Amino acid sequence: MTGATPPADPSRLVSRGRIDKRRAILAAAFTVFAREGYAQAGVSVIAAEAGVAKPTVYHHFxxxxxxxxxxxxxxxxxxMAENLAVVERLSADGTDVRVLLEDVGEHLVRCYCDDRSWALRRLLYAELARFPDLIDIVRGRATDRVTEALADRLARLSLAGRLRRCDPVEAAEQLSALLTGPLEGRARLGTRRVPETELSAVTRTAVRTFLCAYGPEVAEVV
Amino acid sequence: MTGATPPADPSRLVSRGRIDKRRAILAAAFTVFAREGYAQAGVSVIAAEAGVAKPTVYHHFxxxxxxxxxxxxxxxxxxMAENLAVVERLSADGTDVRVLLEDVGEHLVRCYCDDRSWALRRLLYAELARFPDLIDIVRGRATDRVTEALADRLARLSLAGRLRRCDPVEAAEQLSALLTGPLEGRARLGTRRVPETELSAVTRTAVRTFLCAYGPEVAEVV
Amino acid sequence: MTGATPPADPSRLVSRGRIDKRRAILAAAFTVFAREGYAQAGVSVIAAEAGVAKPTVYHHFxxxxxxxxxxxxxxxxxxMAENLAVVERLSADGTDVRVLLEDVGEHLVRCYCDDRSWALRRLLYAELARFPDLIDIVRGRATDRVTEALADRLARLSLAGRLRRCDPVEAAEQLSALLTGPLEGRARLGTRRVPETELSAVTRTAVRTFLCAYGPEVAEVV
Amino acid sequence: MTGATPPADPSRLVSRGRIDKRRAILAAAFTVFAREGYAQAGVSVIAAEAGVAKPTVYHHFxxxxxxxxxxxxxxxxxxMAENLAVVERLSADGTDVRVLLEDVGEHLVRCYCDDRSWALRRLLYAELARFPDLIDIVRGRATDRVTEALADRLARLSLAGRLRRCDPVEAAEQLSALLTGPLEGRARLGTRRVPETELSAVTRTAVRTFLCAYGPEVAEVV
DNA sequence: CATGAATGAGGTTTCATTCAT
DNA sequence: AATGAATGAAACCTCATTCAT
Structure with missing residues (x-):
């Protein structure tokens, strides 16, 4: 419907500056901030990495x-988009709950271990004292929404009798904790790449424990 | 009597500079780094907070x-000292396992939520890219040693038949994850003080789930 | 009319920064370095003397x-320009050699005693250990080229029979030495202004001795 | 007569501090100043090189x-001592003047090219603006006294008919100039070691020119 | 709209110098 | 007399930010 770039270019309307430059700057900014930290990152470096001049950055942001x-x-x-896409796989079809959870768990764990995700969390932790509003920005966009979505899905599974009756938010919190907690140590806060087999093992252990507590009533676990 | 160099002045022995100033500088440094981040923290501010002159800081460090x-x-x-002291409460005396774990759990959780601990973790996350050796410094001193100590105690409980037979390191990892994971969200990465009641609730839930998976074989859970 | 980049703005062509500021900085730098020495000279002082901000100095250099x-x-x-201009007066026209040499000698001596020349030599001596390449910079630009030019002219005079047959480089070296050597003591290394009459006397004595050794064969000297 | 270090040590009387430390400090100071320049030389470096503590330096100087x-x-x-010793060889005995002058010239030239002499001259040039009194210190001790001594000897030679009648100070100035002037260029201000053969050549040329002007009246030169 | 050049403020670090031992 | 530790001042350099073009 919308020709990609018609003469009257609609992609030039949002915020100031050409939209492609804006995107290039954002990408460069995240890269540089992640690599060097907020304070050490120089605006000139970001501008250079984005292929624009410094004042252009200021013009845009x-x-x-x-x-x-x-x-x-x-x-x-x-x-958030990545995580939500993963959570949506938790559809309540006929698949075995353990298989279902392990599938979703492994994908979540992989998102969690992505370089960019580690970088994002590091920046968050790092600059939270200076930018208290960061927490709202990110909570409104990522962690919470994902936990909620997960809780939603777990609630449906619970209603369908595939999980024990439980507080779905609590369940979601604990599933997340079981999946990601052990990785913090193993990934050395993102400085070590965790091998696939380890990811799978962590996931299976997490799901096993989770099902012990939240699995269907009569489940004989392990 | 011995002339120029007194035999044993205990305040002059370790590294350079007077030991009390050294300690004051260290305390001030942690405070300021935690408050402002590594790059933004000024050495002059640290020196002022420690009550010494700037070159004294450089003389010492x-x-x-x-x-x-x-x-x-x-x-x-x-x-590490705080955490180890807590873990040592996990003695395998006759107390009920759940009570035991909830006691230890609540203390661990409180250590975890201490302001200084949050600050430490934030600094760690923040500057890990710039100081890769930080991870060795801290792992050698805190997280790992605590997890191991916890695993030791859980192993004994397991041997005593108070816990199911299990991999104690795995169990320790998961207990830690269940205790601390939910707090990350609730404490908003340390920017919100979590009330005592919430701490207790999180602990109880964590221990409940943990015992579902690792409690004694015939335990009737919940 | 031509849009973003004007075809030829002559004030923006050479190296970075505006050319006039660059020149002002260079002048100020030489003044301050000469007055205070390399290490003691502060970049802020140079910047102030040049009427620019400190970062401008760093932007340019x-x-x-x-x-x-x-x-x-x-x-x-x-x-070098000054000295070469003087040496070129040594044209082999009909003037009496002694008059010719005394004219050139006196001008050379005056260049040598110029405040800036003393400053240049002082800086050279002073910082040669720290900047070994200075010697190439200056030799490529001043002393050597002047000596060579002088040798060239003396060679022509020799060929014209106005001087004895000789090694012109040797002759140039000795003429220089005779002209400048005695000034080193008298000018107290540049801290005392040598009066004109003394300059003339030194020049005449130098030329007299020079002609004793290199004057035309049958010349009755003095 | 004076036992080297009798119980009541007379070498402890001059200036403050122990005299050997004083000497060590002076030596270290000259070395370091020569190597790094006045401003860049750190008092701590000098103290270390002298094997004493910094306050000791301040105590002494x-x-x-x-x-x-x-x-x-x-x-x-x-x-000065070295140079004077050399000049004293210019005794008016029967030796041929040229041989005499070449002998003294070569020794003078070698003093002039000594590393320490270059260092001294460099420091002099370098810090003259900051320490105007340096010139008196050094003129009272070295250059002038040497020139005067040389003039004395030349005067005697002149009286003895071994040199033309002349102003001995002028002659001494010119002889010095002819000897040292060409070395400035060849030694690249002390950064290049001039080979012995070159020293001899310079000396011979200088003496030849000198004798052209100041040699005995009827001398047939070269 | 995008850019090269300029700026004011501030940061880390070093150094000559002085106490207290 | 000699030293380790401490200090105040100042230096070099960088950076976020803003004009003119």
């Missing part, structure tokens, strides 16, 4: 803080 | 990076 | 060492 | 400027 927020928000969007 | 490492290491020592 | 080299090179250019 | 002056003066003493 006003100042460094804003640029940082925008870069974080953009990556939080990406992370 | 050489440069800012070294000071940072030393401050992190000192606080990691503190954290 | 990168760092203090580079600025120093550039300032030295610029003044070496000036000195 | 008061402050850095004083230390510098003392170090310069000490080396100027050394240089």
């Amino acid at each position: 006003g100042d460094k803080e804003n640029l940082f927020r925008a870069a974080i928000a953009a990556d939080a969007d990406r992370a | 050489g440069d800012k990076e070294n000071l940072f490492r030393a401050a992190i290491a000192a606080d990691a020592d503190r954290a | 990168g760092d203090k060492e580079n600025l120093f080299r550039a300032a030295i090179a610029a003044d070496a250019d000036r000195a | 008061g402050d850095k400027e004083n230390l510098f002056r003392a170090a310069i003066a000490a080396d100027a003493d050394r240089a």
Whole structure:
């Protein structure tokens, strides 16, 4: 319906500056911020990496803080999208619950271990004292929404009798914790790449424990 | 009597500079780094907070990076000591396992939510890219040693038949994950103080799930 | 009319920054370096004297060492130009050789005693250990080229029978030495202004001795 | 007569501090100043090189400027002693004047090209603007006294009919100039070691020219 | 709209110098 | 008399930010 770039270019309307430059700047900003940290990252470096001049960056984003927020928000969007897509696989069809959870678990775990995700979390932790509103930006976009979506799906499974009756939010919290908690140590906070087999093992263990507590009533576990 | 060099002045023995100033600098450094982040923290601010002159800081620690490492290491020592003291309460006496675990769990959770601990974790996440050796400093001092100690205790409980037979390291990992994972969200990465009642609730839920998976064979759970 | 990049703005062509500021900085740098020495000279002082901000200096020259080299090179250019102009007066026309040499000698001596020349030599001596390449910068630009030019002219005079047959480079070296050597003591290395009459006397004595050794064969000297 | 170090040690009386440490400090100071220049030389480095503690340096010399002056003066003493010893060889015995002058010239030239002499001259040139009194210190100790001594000897030779009648100071100035002038270029201000053969050549040429002007009246030169 | 050049402020680090031992 | 530790001042350099073009 919308020709890609018609003469009156609709892609030039959002925010100031050409939209492609804006995107290039955002990408470069996230890369550089992730690599060097907020304070050490130089706006000139970001501009260079984006292939634009420094004032262009300021033209688009006003100042460094804003640029940082925008870069974080953009990556939080990406992370949320990935996670939500994974959670949606938790459809209540006839598949065995364990298989279902292990499938979703492994995908979640892989998202969690993605380089960009580690970078995002690191930046979050790092600059939270200076940017208290970051938590709202990200919670509104990623972690919470994912937990909620997970809770939704678990609730449906519970209603369908495939899981014990439970507080679905609590269940979602604990499933997340079981999946990601052990990775923190094994990935050395993102500085070590966790091999696939380890990811699978962690996932299976997490799902096993989860099902012990939340599996269907009469399930004989393990 | 012995002239120029007194035989044993205990306040002059370790590293350079007077030992009390050194300690004051370390404390101030951790405070300021935690408040402002590594890059934004000014050495002058640290010196002022420690009540010494700037060159004194450099006399003791050489440069800012070294000071940072030393401050992190000192606080990691503190954290490890606290956590180990808690884990040692997991003695295999006659107390009911659930009560035992809830006691230890609640103390661990409280350590985890301590302001200094959040600060330590934030700094760790934040500067890990710039200081890759931080992970060794801290793993050698805190997280790993605690997990191992916990595994030791769980192994004994398992041998005593108070827990199911299991891989104790896996069990320790999962108990930790169940205790701390939900707090990450609720404490908003340390920017919100979690009320005591919530801490207790999280602990109870964690222990409940843990015991579903690792409790004694015939335990009637919940 | 031509849009973004004007075809030829002559004030924007050479190296970075506006050319006039660059020149002002170079002049200020030489003045301050000469007055205070390399290490004691503050970049802020140079910037102030040039009427620009400190970062502008760094924008143009990168760092203090580079600025120093550039300032030295610029003044070496000036000195060489002055000296070469003087040497060119040594044309082999019909004038009496003694008159010719005394004219040139006095001009050379005056160049040599110029404040800037003393400053240049002082800086050269002073910082040669730290900047070994200075010697190439200056030799390529001043002293050597002048000696060679002088040798060239003396060679022509020799060929014209106005001087004895000789090694012209040797002759040039000795003429220089006779002209400048005695000034070193009398000018107290540049801290005392040598009066004109003394300059003339030194010149005459130098030329007299020079002609004793290199004057035309049958010349009755003095 | 004086036992080297009798119980009541007379070598402890001059200036403050033990005299050997004082000497060690002076030597270290000259070395370091020569290597790094006045401003860049750190008092701590000098102290370390002398094997004493920093406050000891201050105890002996008061402050850095004083230390510098003392170090310069000490080396100027050394240089003067060497030069005077050489000049004294110019005794008016029966030796041929040319041989005599070439002998003295070569020794003078070798003193002039000594590493320490170059260092001394460099420091002199370098810091003359900051320490105007250096010139008096050194002129009172080295250059002038040497020129005067040389003039004395030349005067005697002149009286003895071995040299033309002349102003001996002028002659001494010119002889010095002819000897040292060409070396400035060839030694690249002290950064290049001039080979012995070149020293001899320069000396011979200088003496030849000198004798053309100041040799005995009827001398047939070269 | 995009850019090269310029700026004001601030950061880490070093150094000469002085106490207290 | 000699030293380890501490200090105040200042230096070099970088950066976020803004004009003119």
